[in-house]
Amino acid sequence: MVNIKQSPRNLAVTVLERVINKQAYSNLELNQIIQQAKLSVADKHLLTNLVYGTLQHRLTLENWLKPFVKREPVPWVRELLLITLYQYHYLKRVPDFAATNEAIEITKFRGHGNQGLRKFVTGVLHAVLRSDWPDLTTIEDPIEQLSLTASLPLWLTKKLVDENGLLEAQKIGKAINDPARLSIRANRQKGTVGQITDQLAMEGITTIPSQVAADGLIVTKGDLLGSQAFRSGLVTVQDESAMLAVEAMAAAIDLKTANLVLDACSAPGGKTGQLAAQVENGKVIALDIHQHKVKLIKKNMARLGLSDRVVAKQNDARDLTFLADQTLDAALVDAPCSGMGLLRRKPEIRYQKQFSDSQQLHKIQTTILDAVAPKIKKGGIIIYSTCTILHEENDETVVAFLTTHPNFALEKTQTARALKTDRATKTLTILPSDYGSDGFFIATLRRKN
Template sequence: MTTIKNSPRNLAVTVLERINRQGAYSNLELNQVLKRHQLTVADKHLLTTLVYGTLQHQLSLEYWLQQFTRRKLDPWVKQLLLITLYQYHYLERVPAFAATNEAIEIAKWRGNAGIRKFVTGVLHAALKSGWPDFAAVSDPIQRISLTSSLPAWLVKQLAAEYDLATVAAIGQAINEPARLSIRVNRAKASLAQAQAQLAAEGVQTQPSHVAADGLIVQSGDLLGSQAFAQGIVTVQDESAMLAVESLAQVCDLSQATLVLDACSAPGGKTGQVAAALTKPASQVVALDIHDHKVKLIQKNMARLGLATRVSARQGDARQLAFLADGSLDAAVVDAPCSGLGLLRRKPEIRYQKTFRDSQRLHEIQLAILAAVAPKIKKGGIITYSTCTILKEENDQTVAAFLAAHPNFALEKTQTARALKADRAAKTLTILPSDYGSDGFFIATLKRVE
C-alpha cells in the first residue's frame, strides 16, 4: 500500500533535495531510492519523470514560483512546490487537483498547519495565474535562460561561441527525452544479427542515423535480454560511438598492436577498439584514475567477451612512464570535461558548473595530451574527444596542444555516415540539437614527425 512517506511525489522531493543540497548525481540518487522502495511500475515512472522533469525545467519553474512568494523556503518546501508546478504545466495527464491534493498532504505530513496553509495558497495562486509569458522578457539571454532553464552565464557563453538561434535550439533539445541507444559488439555479431536476436526477445530497435554500429531501442526490456547479458550489445550514446568510429577511418585497427584508452571507464570506447583488433597479441591498455572504475571496466570487458584483448589498470593519464615512447599505434583521449553535452541525461550539471570549471579542465586536458603525445609512434593517431560543447575544452585545447607539439598535425575528423562532411572545420562538433544525440567533440591528431 502506498503511503505519503513512500509515494512517488514525496520520494521525488527527497531525491531533488539531496541533489540540490548535497550535489548528488540524479541517476545515482534516483537508482538508490528505487532500490530501497517497492514501487509499482507506474509509480517508478512517475518518480523518474518528476525528478528529471523538475531538474530540466528548474529555472522556468522557479521563475513561476517567484511570482507568488519571495520568502526563503525550506529546501523540501521549495522542491514540493516545484514538482507540483511541473505537473501543472508539463504533465497533461495528471489532473491538477490530484497533484494539488497530494502536495497539501505531503506538506501536512512533513511540516505543520502553517506550512500546509502556505503551500495551499501558493498552489491555488499558481493555478489561477497560469504559466508565465516568457516572450515578454525583453533580454534575449534571459529569455533563453528561462525558457530553456539554462544558467545565464552558459547562454551568454554559448551565444558568443555560436549564435542565439543555435543556443535556443540547443536549449529545446536538451529538455527532450533522451533516446536509449546501444552499440553492437562487432566481435560477436553483425548489426542485422543483433537486431534479429533482440527482436526475438521482444526488444524492437532501429538503426542509428548517427553511428554505424548503433541501434535505437524503441521498446522492450533491453537490460533483461540475453543479447545484453551475452555482450552482443552494450549501452552507449550514438555520439560517443563516433570517437572510435572516426579513429577507424584513419587507423587500421585490425593491424594495430597497442592502443591506449587514456580515460577509459566505464569502457565503452575500450570495447569498441578491442572488438576491432585482430592480431593475436594486440592489446588495448584501458586506464582510469579510480580503482573501482578499473573493476567496472574489467566487468564490462568480460561481458563483451573481450577481456583477453584489454589490459585495465589504475593510473593517472598524465603519468605514463609505464609505456615506452613511440609504442602506441593510437590513443583515445576521451578527456575529463564539464559534460555540458550530456544535459539531456544529466540535467542537474547545468546548475553545478561554472566557466571556471572549463578553464581548469582545459589545463588537465592539455596535460593528458602532452603525456600521451610521446607515446605515439610516427604516423599514429590521437583521437581527442569530450562530451561538452564549450570551445574552451574543445577547439582551444586542440589549438594549444598543436602549438606546443609541432610534430602533430590536425586531420579532418570523418565518420562512417559522413556527418557534417561539408563543414569547414577539421574538428567535429555534434550539438544536442543536431541529431538528438549527446553533445560531443572529436579531433583527430596525427603524429607526423
C-alpha cells in the same frame, strides 16, 4: 490508499533534494531509488519524468514560483513546490487537483502534521493555480529570454549564443530539454548489427538503427537491462555520439593490425569495448584514476567477451611513465570535461558548473595530451574527444596542443556515416540539436613521419 512514503512524487522530492545539495548525481540517485522502491512500471516512469523534468525546467519553474514565496522554504518544501508546478504546466495528463492534493499529503507526512507548513504549501499552490503561466516572450533581452525559457544559467546562455549564434542556441536550448533516448551499441565481437537486432526482437525489445553511429541502435520498446542479450554482452548501453570517437580512430588507422592502443580515460569502458572489438591482434590499455572504476571496466569487458584484449590499469593519464616512448599505434583521450553536451541526461550540470570550471579543465586536458604525445609512434593517431560543446575545452585545447607539439597535425575527423562532411572545420562538433544525441567533440591528431 496511496502509500505517501513510496509515492513517485515523494520519492522525487528525495532525489531532487540530494541532487540539488550536490550529494548525488541525478541518474545514479534515481536508479538507486528505483531499485530500492517497489514501483509499478507506470510509477517508475512518473518518478523519472518528475525528476528529470523538474531539473530540466528548474529556472523556468523558479521564475514562476518566485512571486508567491516571500521567504525561502526549507529545501524539501521548495522541491515539492517545483515538482507540483512542473506537473501543472508540463504534465497535461495529470489533473491539477491530483497534483495539489498529493503535495498537501506529502507536506503532512514530511512535516509530521505541522499545520503551518501545510497552510503555506496549500496557500502557495492555490495562488499559483489562480494565476497565469508567465509570458516569457515579453522579455526584451533575447539572452535573458532564452535563459528562462530553456532554463540555462545566464553565463552558459551567453556562451552558447556567442559560439553558435542565437538561432542555433535556441535550438540547443530546446533539444536539451527533450527526453533522452536509450541508445545501445551492438558488440561486433558477438555478431553483426543485423543478427543482434534479431536477437533483441526475439526478447521483445524493439529497436531502430541509429542515424549517427554505424553500430548504434535506439531502443523503442522492451526491458533491455533485464534481457539475456544484455547480460550475455551482445549489446552495451552507450550514447550514439560517444560511439563516434572510435569510429574516427578506425577511419584514421587500421585497428585490425594495431599492436597497442591506449584508452587514457576509459571508465566505465564503453569506448574501451568498442576499441577492443576491432583490435583483433593487439591489446587495449584502459586507464582510470580510481580503482573501483578499473574494476567496473574489467566487469564490462568480461560481459562483452573482450577481457583477453584489454589490460585495465589504475593510473593517472597525466603520468604515463610506465609506457615507453613511441610504443602506441593510437590513443583515445576522451578527456575529463564539464559535460555540457550531456544536459539532456544530466540536467543538473548546468546549475553546478561555472565558466571557471571549463578554464581549469582546459589545463587538465592539455596536460593529458602532453603526456600521451611522446608515446605515439610516428604516423600514429591521437583521437581527442569530450562530451562538452564549449570551445575552451574543445578547439582551444586542440590549438594549445598543436602550438606546443609541431610534430602533430590536425586531420579532418571522419565517421562511418559521414556526418557533417560539408563543415568548414577539421574537428567535428555534434550539438544536441543536430541528431537528438548527446553533444560531443572529436579531433584527429596524427604524429608526423
